[in-house]
Amino acid sequence: MPKNPNIKKVLVLGSGPIVIGQAAEFDYAGTQACRALKEEGVEVVLVNSNPATIMTDKDIADHVYIEPLNIPSVTQVIQRERPDSILPTLGGQTGLNLAMNLYEQGVLEEYGVRLLGTSPDSIRKAEDRQGFKDAMEEIGQPCVTSKVVEKVEDAVEFAGEIGYPVIVRPAYTLGGTGGGIAYDQASLEEISERGISLSRVGQVLIERCIAGWKEIEFEVMRDSAGNVIQICSMENIDPVGVHTGDSIVVAPTQTLANREFQMLRSAALDIISALEIEGGCNVQFALNPDSYEYAVIEVNPRVSRSSALASKATGYPIAKVAAKIALGYTLDEIPNAVTGKTTACFEPTLDYCVLKIPRLPFDKFTTASRTLGTQMKATGEVMAIANSFEGALMKAIRSLELNVRALKLEKLEGLYTDEIEELLSQVTDERLFVVAEALRRGVSPRKINSITKMDIWFLDRFQSIIEMEERLEKGKPDELTLRLAKEMCFADSYIGKLCGMTQAEVKALREEYGITPSFKMVDTCAAEFDAETPYYYSSYEGENESIPQDTGKKKVLVLGSGPIRIGQGIEFDYCSVHSVWALKRLGCETIIINNNPETVSTDFDVADKLYFEPLTAEDVQNVVELEKPWGAVVQFGGQTAIKLAKALTDMGVRLLGTSSDGVDAAEDRERFDEILNQCGIPRAKGKTVFTTQEALDAAHELGYPVLVRPSYVLGGQGMEIAYSDRNIADFMKIINQTVQEHPILVDKYLMGRELEVDGVFDGEDILIPGIMEHVERAGVHSGDSISVYPTLHVEEKHKETILRYTKDLARAIGVIGLINIQFILYNDEIYVIEVNPRSSRTIPYISKVTGVPIIDLATKVMLGQKLKDLDYGTGIYPEADYFAVKAPVFSFEKLTDVDTGLGPEMKSTGECLGLAETYPQALLKALKGSGLKAPKKGGRIIITVKDEDKQEIVGIARGFAEMDIQILATDGTCQALRQAGVEATRVNRVSEAHPNILDMIQSGTVDLIINTPTRGRKQDSDGFKIRRAAVEHSVACVTAIDTARALLTVRELGRSEDLVPVDITKI
């Protein structure tokens, strides 16, 4: 069936801010689908509150609304744009739920908007636990014994029938939020209560625990003619029990014989046929490792994290094909873009092995529980491709950027074997390494299998890596040994470490042996058909298929940003992709290296060539030696890319833009201080230290409070404000847990207003698209602050100072291209906090609000063009007519034991934007988008703040009280408020008699908690308990005075009914 001619204007919903369970994969899918729709001449209207996405660019959609993803705002967009259709399956669970709500509330019917693709009935069947079970029963597909309950008592009764342990899964939540395995009645009561409160429909599923079974996934596709195909099979190395988002996953399945494989494949196709899915769908199975017994775990009738992985693993563009199916095409009518000859109606076949490892945030959240379960905790993932499982594993480990270069965690070496064996039963992100260490100690694969249930085949592969390590430890390797080690993708540096040679010696030796990398193509068809996809992975054998062509164009290498982690998110993919597009427009041939399967940058048609490789110097060098690029770009891929600046320079690659020396000048404390002195720019006084004693001395000299942090870090990693000697001792201990190559910085802490700029410098002139002001004062990481553009409280003279400082610094550092600077306005003076000679988190949103294509300009400048010849002038760009407020979004409900109190270390996973003509409206939109609600009139808030804040909180509390909001406060705060004449009700502290503050939070009658944390990392403090209780009961909790004030502003001045959606393509 060809395209339905009645589809002319389609509404696409994005997935909103990045949170754990919903990351860049939806930008990848959404961008690909929007381009597919436009290719068909369809007008695309896009709504997404996340400004860091590529899908919210005017090149991708015709009308772009960066608006909260809720019913009122999307309804307004529908009223304005009058789309004829909506495509609900691209925006993750958020987009799907919202589309279903719009449908159920009659909005779609009222405005004549049809749902494309899978019907609402089918979506409901797949999403609703009971509905799904019934549907599966009807077609004879086994589900795990389970029951949907709405009350804790019913959960307990059912668990009594089927026996413990049981798994609790809340209905309609992200990444299994609030679920878990209950081993007894007490834990069941706790988990099910939480799950019921988090579920959109107040339901949880209690099911038989099949932990230890194999977890197998299929990506499948169906069209309106009923054609069904399987695109990719995936096997989780971690058996059932660990969320698939937190599992190490291999594609295709490795341990299933054809019979089991076909049994599950047929089941997956039967399921999507019965559900009448039209588009892509993910089906998850549990398979008993000792029989043919299986159970359907879950079906996701939409694009997903797994579909992104499957697309990258196979080369099959799932989102694009799904979009075309939604328009009415059948699979056999859609061409296979990879081969150009065959159609989308076939099943990709792989001739390589793909491995995904999740990127968990425990390097940032050092106190968080590392235990993995049914609740997803990973912020991102890496993927690696190789000819062997061993090779894919070694590459993926390197790609994680966790200072681990092989299947070995050095900290485990010091443990006794019985301790290692004990650790085997603990399911954490480090279990892979524990298993390897156990094998190294001679624990048999059978025994490890009996504890971990990891399949013997995987354990044998780990074993073969360890055997290779042992072979290499014998000294200088012979040709065969070195060849086999390289085929397993051992890094030269690791080989050198094992056999006592330097990295350079290993490289020289293998070149002597003729062992050099060759690149193989990902072509969807295992070479059966001729393909021209420019998508490659490295191997150390046979034919090299990536032949550099002399196109006469300048060839530029763009380094991506690797896995998404806290502090380095989707915005760097935005920058990388835009840089590639800019370079293409400038007539360059572009090559991208990246390893993140969730991103747009790793879509095979973004750059002229894509290398899916780890971003280490050695892996990059392999590409460099083959391609011999004219230049390389490191400014756009976050810290991951900038870290490679020196290595690239050493390889003789021309760095476009700022040189590696410039990068060093900005990051080396002493050189940077020297530059500040030269330029006469003040900064907070500081010292560099290595030991705790030196830190204490520095703190005493500077005077408390001081800021303590390692240099060369991301997102304020390990940064804390110290108020006492004890704080210093605590922080230094944590920082020094990982070996520090660079000194630790101790700075005087200035409590002022934080300002931030991004600038483009061409060697002569600077362009600052906009100055941003943070709502929270210095001390809260810029990524966690609410940020406002244009500034509200910055005088003209200070703006001029900022312009001058930015230009002077850019010149002194030798910046060509981007510079990002954070300033503090303190006592009427501007201080510099930090300079980053690279792209930043704020570039996507500032680009969109101001209309200045920052990345495009920076790329042009890096290639030698001058700002004065470009269209956007120099100096500070005129302020936009709109206020843009960026609000951070956190994923605290996914991470137990993480303190939600904000500080210098970044904790947010994503952000959303509010865009409006006035500040309060923009703020209101941003907060709505972020899910932070201001208390309602007649509502209740709890205030409990540290002594330093008691004076300042009075005005805020009074403001709320005047709006008929009841104030509850703990003893000290309550007294302070009453003394100031603000009416407040005293509430018992955590340690006091019931009902106390925790009971109040649990009761669900509180709208907001204002709690400013006392510093330190104590997990047993009252404040920590209050903040965690708030997260667990979904009560808004703000931990900075300034955020509380912002909420008051919104309550006083923001009126929901005044909000008007803004099409940013019209700005």
Add this chain to the structure above:
Amino acid sequence: MKAALILENGDVFWGKSIGGTDTRVFEMVFNTSMTGYQEILTDPSYAGQGIVMSYPLIGNYGVNHEDNESSRPWAEAFIVRHLARRGSNFRCEGTLDDYLKQYHITGIEDVDTRALTKILRNQGSMNAMITCAENFCVEDLLPQIRAYRVSGTVERVTRKEPEVFPAGEDKRFRVALMDFGVKENMIRCLQKRGCEVTVLPAHTPAEEILSGGYDGVMLSNGPGDPADNAEIIAQLRKLYDADIPIFAVCLGHQLLALATGAKTEKLPYGHRGGNHPVMDLAEGRAFITSQNHGYVVRGDTVDPAVAQVSHINVNDKTVEGLRYLRPNCFTVQFHPEASPGPEDTEYLFDRFIASMGGDR
């Protein structure tokens, strides 16, 4: 032990010996299936051929007695990237390496199977040799390699005596299954649909079949060039002229086409794998099929007064199925019995049952 794979075009790939160590010459073909190596090895259609597995990790789940498609492996040689030293699966009874050794199937690993696949794709099917000899002169060997031709394979693989398989459930039909190199799953697909299956040697005369009281005849898959089987083709013509229901697969499909006047030709490099899309023209639906064939019925030689093309390959538009105008006779090029591969077209067996008067 080192082993060498010498191609007809003079290319030599060095690797490691697996399985048997006898020198073998064969027609080299590639298969893109990611699972099912044991079924592939024991598929008699591969008689005379050496198989390159394009998926690099082979032997992961070992071998077992249930996954054989015939009494033994028929492939001449087996070429893989990585062979697992140990199989892991609840049904695993041994390693693939031991299995290859047991049946003297010469194999090689550690070769660039993707490069081999590309050579076959670009240069077409070709012969090759695997040898463990230390010293050899490629030029001296090439004439022998080039001279090799797959022949007489149906005679080699077919049963010598009829064999009867009881119906899986209530017996409703008696089916004669012509064994040109039959895969056992074909028998099982019939058994579980209430057929008592009599598997007959390839050269069983038509008269014997027609007088056997069967409700239908199924023509199996098998190896080699279909045109080499003139005697069998003549017998099939007689079956065709009778009114007994006929269902044929792969070689059977080609033989019946030849018997009714159509011609076959060799494909450049064949279809072997589990991901080939086939369009059922009557239903307007595409199905993913399991395939293993080097020859194909030429669509332009099918007499419209005899048969209509019922299925085509979505990729290269070649003939994948014929519906004869004579009642109750249809044939397909692909493998509805799968094993290995997708089972999406097993419904064709139901169609055959219907043609014999049963319920679909």
